[in-house]
Amino acid sequence: MAAKKAAAVKGKGAKQAKTPVATGGRAWKFGDNIDTDAIIPGRFLVLNTPEELSRHAFEGTRDEFAKKVKAGDVVVGGKNFGCGSSREHAPLALIGSGIHVVLAQSFARIFFRNSINTGVLPVVCPKANTIADGANVTLHLKEGYVEAGGKKLAIEPVPPFMQKIADAGGLVEYAKGLKEVPGCTKSQQ
Amino acid sequence: MGATIVEKIFSRKCGSDIRAGEVVMAPIDGAMIHDITGPLAIRKFSEMGGKHVFDPKRVIMLFDHQIPADSLEAAQNHVFMRKFAKEQGIYNYDINEGVCHQVVLEKGRAAPGEIVVGADSHTCMYGAAGAFATGIGSTDMGFALKFGALYFKVPQTIRAEVSGKFSRRVGAKDLILAIAADIGADGATYQAIEFTGKTMEKMDMPGRMTCCNMAIEMGAKAGIVPPDKITWEYMKGRRKMKPFALASDADAKYAEKRTYNVSDLEPQVAIPHNVDTGVPVGKVEGTHIDQVFIGSCTNGRYEDLAEAAEVLGKKKFSPKVRVLVIPASRDEYLKALEHGLVEKFVKAGALVEAPCCGPCMGGSFGLIAPGEVSLSTSNRNFKGRQGSTEGKVYLCSPATAAASAIKGEIADPREV
Numbered sequence A: 001m002a003a004k005k006a007a008a009v010k011g012k013g014a015k016q017a018k019t020p021v022a023t024g025g026r027a028w029k030f031g032d033n034i035d036t037d038a039i040i041p042g043r044f045l046v047l048n049t050p051e052e053l054s055r056h057a058f059e060g061t062r063d064e065f066a067k068k069v070k071a072g073d074v075v076v077g078g079k080n081f082g083c084g085s086s087r088e089h090a091p092l093a094l095i096g097s098g099i100h101v102v103l104a105q106s107f108a109r110i111f112f113r114n115s116i117n118t119g120v121l122p123v124v125c126p127k128a129n130t131i132a133d134g135a136n137v138t139l140h141l142k143e144g145y146v147e148a149g150g151k152k153l154a155i156e157p158v159p160p161f162m163q164k165i166a167d168a169g170g171l172v173e174y175a176k177g178l179k180e181v182p183g184c185t186k187s188q189q
Numbered sequence B: 001m002g003a004t005i006v007e008k009i010f011s012r013k014c015g016s017d018i019r020a021g022e023v024v025m026a027p028i029d030g031a032m033i034h035d036i037t038g039p040l041a042i043r044k045f046s047e048m049g050g051k052h053v054f055d056p057k058r059v060i061m062l063f064d065h066q067i068p069a070d071s072l073e074a075a076q077n078h079v080f081m082r083k084f085a086k087e088q089g090i091y092n093y094d095i096n097e098g099v100c101h102q103v104v105l106e107k108g109r110a111a112p113g114e115i116v117v118g119a120d121s122h123t124c125m126y127g128a129a130g131a132f133a134t135g136i137g138s139t140d141m142g143f144a145l146k147f148g149a150l151y152f153k154v155p156q157t158i159r160a161e162v163s164g165k166f167s168r169r170v171g172a173k174d175l176i177l178a179i180a181a182d183i184g185a186d187g188a189t190y191q192a193i194e195f196t197g198k199t200m201e202k203m204d205m206p207g208r209m210t211c212c213n214m215a216i217e218m219g220a221k222a223g224i225v226p227p228d229k230i231t232w233e234y235m236k237g238r239r240k241m242k243p244f245a246l247a248s249d250a251d252a253k254y255a256e257k258r259t260y261n262v263s264d265l266e267p268q269v270a271i272p273h274n275v276d277t278g279v280p281v282g283k284v285e286g287t288h289i290d291q292v293f294i295g296s297c298t299n300g301r302y303e304d305l306a307e308a309a310e311v312l313g314k315k316k317f318s319p320k321v322r323v324l325v326i327p328a329s330r331d332e333y334l335k336a337l338e339h340g341l342v343e344k345f346v347k348a349g350a351l352v353e354a355p356c357c358g359p360c361m362g363g364s365f366g367l368i369a370p371g372e373v374s375l376s377t378s379n380r381n382f383k384g385r386q387g388s389t390e391g392k393v394y395l396c397s398p399a400t401a402a403a404s405a406i407k408g409e410i411a412d413p414r415e416v
Helices: A050-054 A064-068 A089-096 A109-118 A160-168 A171-176 B005-014 B038-047 B072-088 B100-106 B121-129 B138-147 B172-183 B198-202 B205-218 B229-235 B302-312 B330-338 B341-347 B398-407
Strands: A022-029 A074-076 A101-104 A121-124 A136-140 A145-148 A151-154 A185-188 B022-027 B030-034 B059-062 B115-118 B132-135 B149-153 B156-163 B191-196 B222-224 B256-261 B268-270 B278-280 B291-295 B322-326 B373-376 B392-395
Touching: A050 A089, A074 A136, A089 A109, A101 A136, A109 A121, A109 A160, A109 A171, A109 B138, A160 A171, A171 B038, A171 B138, B005 B022, B005 B115, B005 B132, B005 B191, B005 B222, B030 B038, B030 B100, B030 B138, B038 B072, B038 B138, B059 B072, B059 B100, B100 B115, B100 B121, B100 B205, B115 B121, B115 B138, B121 B132, B121 B205, B121 B222, B121 B229, B132 B222, B138 B149, B156 B172, B156 B198, B172 B205, B172 B256, B172 B268, B172 B278, B191 B198, B191 B205, B205 B222, B205 B229, B205 B302, B291 B302, B291 B398, B302 B330, B302 B341, B302 B398, B322 B341, B330 B341, B373 B398
Parallel strands: A022 A074, A074 A101, A101 A121, B030 B059, B030 B115, B115 B132, B156 B191, B156 B256, B191 B222, B291 B322, B291 B373, B373 B392
Antiparallel strands: A022 A136, A136 A145, A145 A151, A185 B022, B022 B149, B268 B278, B268 B392
């Protein structure tokens, strides 16, 4: 299946600047409780760049992933995607693979936050489990749905504060815009 | 409406009434980085324009995952971090102190009422000392190092009330494996778990650490035991602080309340490849094992090793299994040494290693081959966690690990 390249993604490993409005590609389907060890095994954590890490993405879990993934493809998980370790190497390995969107029924907390911070958009799609492996997936973020295999599935909006960080292009870019952090500030989620 | 202990900690730090669900920028009391996630955190700190960390005295650095350096890349990461520590005036516990979470608590770097973040998911262990502690990624850590503050969504709390008396050779690890099986791998996502009740009030600090350590295995942001006499006793000599009251109000709003009675609890074993699969040991008795690992931040303390040694008695470990014993820190190692445990383990056929994470993360030594089975006192049995993705990892208590190592297969510690 030919992957439809998204306008926001310039190539495998390309750095994402802004949240993609619509991105499309092949669905790489995974099940429930995909842990960060599965995304990038512990023995590769000595590596620090998305490019190096991407060569080992899903190694031992789905070996063909690293070889066949194309920029703009979408990782699709079930419940509790990204559980386990706090290793940011997991979203980085995805970024290096050209993955900028993960769709899942639910996400583990640290992975969700790490993804937003680094520039992978974690999108909650309650029916992500119905998406077939290899299906063509197009995300319509503003409209609030994902098109997969010809069907439209609802997605949940990213929490407003997280969206602000995602819009800035990740936490590093967001932080660059801050001169100092004002004491304790509250913002409603 | 009253407040939970977590809401009180955030309110105390922020100087205003903070409730679950709110997103706050809160000041932090401590930030921990280690040799795996640290290099990336330092790079993110620099990318954000960071020049000086917010307070070198509140940054905790140590090496535990790959020590002594087991590859050229690990050695380079260590050099990179040592240089940063020197430049910034951060005290570095380097390779000789032990596993990060154990060291943080031993050195009094997390205390009741504090907010501590660590670039490691098991940072939630500091809840044993009454701190709100949570694991974060490297970019969040870069931000925390620069600003001394971080955004938090203040979590709702699940109250786990524990009552009853543990049977012989049943303890904290069996309890937390049973709670994980009950709540599920994602049952506490974005929430805190407060461990309370008569049994927790009597539980020693090592047991509380074991429970809080594994809160993340249910997706929780934090685990916490309200500070009491036992907590303040532990803090003595580690941290100069006057004890103060910190507990949830009786009318606090909880996400849910769950009750557990440990009186009939049997030794638990979590079967591969998820942590929430705890079953009574009887269900897996006789299962083939190739390696037994007694150690990790979950169960590598002196008390854990003493429990294993008690089960061992004058017996020998089975020649059919490789037994790795790794104390969680230098202090724990020294205690084990002074009490003759190290000699006992070595004579029984175990390999006793210097304090570190060991095979727990599968990044260093002690890995298992395809088809091999590990029985481990650590916190995760994910596929490939301790080496090959075609291997299997079972989780259990130190007593069950020792009994199984003697028998050469998974065994009930009450029968050895």
